[in-house]
Amino acid sequence: MIWEVKLGIPIYSLESEEKRYSKIPQAVAVLANFLRVPQFFYCPPPNFVTRHVISGIARIDRMFLFYPQAPAIEPTELCLNSEVLNILLCIIEEWIGIGCEGKIREDFELLKKLLHEEFEEKVKDKIIPADQ
């Protein structure tokens, strides 16, 4: 019975030129894209034509349980790729503190290391001023 509920990770939109100071800054999205923020996961706009253009930051620290039944829920045709979903699951596990093992976990650790190195070399200076 308890498995009939689902876990939801809400997505908060990023600030734009029109809407500033009331949404998540773009710099946070860059940090999340390089897995620098453990509780955030960046969701880019879909690269195909769809009725539901969803993008923003998925906040793992705001996750909640809900019962998947209409009209409280309105499903869309958009779904994460299985590889990306595995990354998201690893991020959730890490944030919760579940000590899991396996090939996926090892790949995730390697990916995180590579992204952190890339961030330090190429991106850090562009988004964080040198005096901070």
Add this chain to the structure above:
Amino acid sequence: MIQSGLLEIFEVFYEKLEKVWPIKSGQFCYVVTPYLNKIPQILEVTNFKLGGKFEGRIRNVRSNDFLPDSFPEPLKHFKFSLTERPLFMKAKKRPVIVISPTYLGYDLLTFLLINQENI
């Protein structure tokens, strides 16, 4: 947004589903999402006894709110027990990534139950 990081590694970030039901893990849905309030709020109803009219306002919960005497007259016809009160919570239909808890097992539920704030 810089096209690097995860976006560079995963060229195909999303897939398009042909059927939206049943809900599968990783699917995006619009779900009624409550706002988080540190202090719960209730809907206080005052009866002015003017032709049955009453006025409602939202306020923070007080320590004596769940005592039987605190239950307001206009809400008596709702079937609440003596220690129950209607909570007020704002909610918004927000895009949500759906995950089946079976992926994460009992560890996840333990975490959610310990950290009540996150539910």
